[in-house]
Amino acid sequence: MIQNWRHLPAPARPIAAATTAAVTAARAHDPEALTAATAGLAALDPAQTGLILGTSVRLLLERAHPDGLDGDAVRAVLERCVRSAAAWHPATDPHVVLHLLTGALGVLDEDAADVPKPDARARHAALLLADLLGGSPVEEILTAALSEIERTQLND
Template structure:
């Protein structure tokens, strides 16, 4: 079944659709479909895509650690992702975790390339989902982003 994202604002639809396709392909082991979905995601506005994927990661981390996240939890998340997905880049995954947690020094090292960010974000999201569907997390992330933008 294909998720309909018509209820979302137009700029968010391709991010949601491509993220869903990438997670589905990764779970099925369909490398061609994963690469195609990742390529579509990497070709979108990196600011919007990063905000949406980063918010999904943060929400999943908060859900998995309701009492707060420790450095050991971050290490375990990083190690678990890299173990689960051998193509995951530990440096990029750590960069994504830092960004999602709001501790990234954006004046420091240059950001990884968009395709590396997207692929590793999908590895991380899929790992954090632990078999759950991605659609509710995308919807929650987009709702939170909308709420934040309305209140700023």
């Protein structure tokens, strides 16, 4: 399904489009397409991109673990994602995936010295989302994440 994202606020449209392209490339195991898509994603506003991608990851984790997420579950997600991605994308870095997971769960120090660069975060976010989504459409989780962000901002 091709999504034009016209229903979204203007700042969210390029993030949703770039994320969709990056996840599609990750699902296809296409390193060149992934590099191109994540370059566009990494060039966007890091705060907005991080909020949307982090919320998407958190929602997927909550859906997969409705009774709560513990350390073993996070470790299992980390291992599965890294193994799956490393099979076709040798530059997969477990540290970056862990950074994304802890950030999505709100237990990350963004001021730490070892924060991955935007291109690495974008690439690994696409790999993580592709893994967590399984066969589900990326559009659904992005729409859910943006709705939750909007609700949170309206209630603050």
